[in-house]
Amino acid sequence: xxxxxxxxxxxxxxxxxxxxxxxxxxxxxxxxxxxxxxxxxxxxxxxxxxxxxxxxxxxxxxxxxxxxxxxxxxxxxxxxxxxxxxxxxxxxxxxxxxxxxxxxxxxxxxxxxxxxxxxxxxxxxxxxxxxxxxxxxxxxxxxxxxxxxxxxxxxxxxxxxxxxxxxxxxxxxxxxxxxxxxxxxxxxxxxxxxxxxxxx
Numbered sequence: 001x002x003x004x005x006x007x008x009x010x011x012x013x014x015x016x017x018x019x020x021x022x023x024x025x026x027x028x029x030x031x032x033x034x035x036x037x038x039x040x041x042x043x044x045x046x047x048x049x050x051x052x053x054x055x056x057x058x059x060x061x062x063x064x065x066x067x068x069x070x071x072x073x074x075x076x077x078x079x080x081x082x083x084x085x086x087x088x089x090x091x092x093x094x095x096x097x098x099x100x101x102x103x104x105x106x107x108x109x110x111x112x113x114x115x116x117x118x119x120x121x122x123x124x125x126x127x128x129x130x131x132x133x134x135x136x137x138x139x140x141x142x143x144x145x146x147x148x149x150x151x152x153x154x155x156x157x158x159x160x161x162x163x164x165x166x167x168x169x170x171x172x173x174x175x176x177x178x179x180x181x182x183x184x185x186x187x188x189x190x191x192x193x194x195x196x197x198x199x200x
Contacts, residue, residue: 040059045124049108049109050119096121108122115150118150121142123142135172145169152166169183
């Protein structure tokens with residue numbers, strides 16, 4: 001009786017231990033691959049906001065182009081990225097984030113080295129509804145921010161949705177709150193970055 005009662009317990013302990021070891025091994029063997037894939041995604045995002053073409057989607061090619069054009073520096077808790085041409089910085093990229101309808105939106109924005117033009121934006125993480133707020137990741141939405149004039153700004157409002165006076169980009173139909181959240185976080189983070197750099 002005792003033997004039949006203890007067998008299932010011993011069996012479950014052994015099975016649990018085996019699966020725990022397997023999961024630990026898989027985690028150990030894939031941690032470097034996961035980290036490399038995350039680095040590749042970040043490099044791809046930064047090349048996109050800087051509007052630098054990549055010949056292919058191969059991670060090795062992305063890494064090669066990134067290392068050729070992009071440098072980085074630590075500023076406080078953030079890593080700031082830059083591109084140079086003839087030893088002169090022609091662009092900066094920095095993290096942007098804020099709260100939208102369903103959670104935090106995180107991404108990167110790039111501006112010209114003279115702080116006069118928005119080079120590009122991209123989003124790396126958000127929880128917005130697919131087909132509505134989730135459309136902030138679509139090309140048509142992101143591409144309209146390229147080349148925006150950052151000199152003609154009032155009260156820190158670089159991005160204004162049409163048809164408002166001075167509107168320079170289109171909001172996402174049916175996703176007003178997400179659109180407003182995106183313009184708010186971009187306006188605030190761009191304004192903060194420019195003023196911090198100019199004050200150095």
